[in-house]
Amino acid sequence: MKKLRITVENKTYEVEVEVIGQEDASPVAAPRPVAASSVAVSAPVAAPAPAPAPAAAAPAGAGDVVSPLSAVVVSVDVKPGQAVKEGDKLITLEAMKMNTFVNAPHAGTVSAIHVGAGNAVEEGQPLLALS
Numbered sequence: 001m002k003k004l005r006i007t008v009e010n011k012t013y014e015v016e017v018e019v020i021g022q023e024d025a026s027p028v029a030a031p032r033p034v035a036a037s038s039v040a041v042s043a044p045v046a047a048p049a050p051a052p053a054p055a056a057a058a059p060a061g062a063g064d065v066v067s068p069l070s071a072v073v074v075s076v077d078v079k080p081g082q083a084v085k086e087g088d089k090l091i092t093l094e095a096m097k098m099n100t101f102v103n104a105p106h107a108g109t110v111s112a113i114h115v116g117a118g119n120a121v122e123e124g125q126p127l128l129a130l131s
Helices: none
Strands: 002-008 011-017 032-034 064-066 071-076 089-095 098-103 108-113 126-130
Touching: 089 126
Parallel strands: none
Antiparallel strands: 002 011, 011 032, 064 126, 071 089, 089 098, 108 126
16 A cells, blocks of 8 residues: 545545555555645646547648647637738637637638537647648
8 A cells, every 4th residue: 555645626635545466455545635735736647648539520631720639619710811920820729628729830821711619629630721
C-alpha cells in the first residue's frame, strides 16, 4: 500500500492505494479530507488518451484549414469571399469548457465554409477552405 495526497477541485485527500503487482495487497482505505492550506496544490497531470477514430469527414484538401482538436463550433467569424490576413481569427471552438481559436495559417480568401455554429467536429476535420 502507498499513501498518496490527491487534490480534487481544491479539496485535498490523503488516500491509500494498492499498487498492483505487489504481494502485500490489502484493501484501499476511504479518503479523508485534509486542510487544503497544509498541502501544496499542483496542476493535475492527465494520462494520454487514445486517439479517437476520425469521423467520416471529407479528407482535407490543399487549402483546407482543419480542426486542431475534437470540439464544438462556437462561432464562425468569417464569411465566404472574405479576405483574411495571416493570424486572423477564423473560427472559435469549445472543448471541455475552454475556447480555442482557429487562426488563418496564411493570408488568403475564404472560399468555402464546411461547418456552422453548434456542429461537433473531430480533430483533423476540414473547417473551411482558404485560397
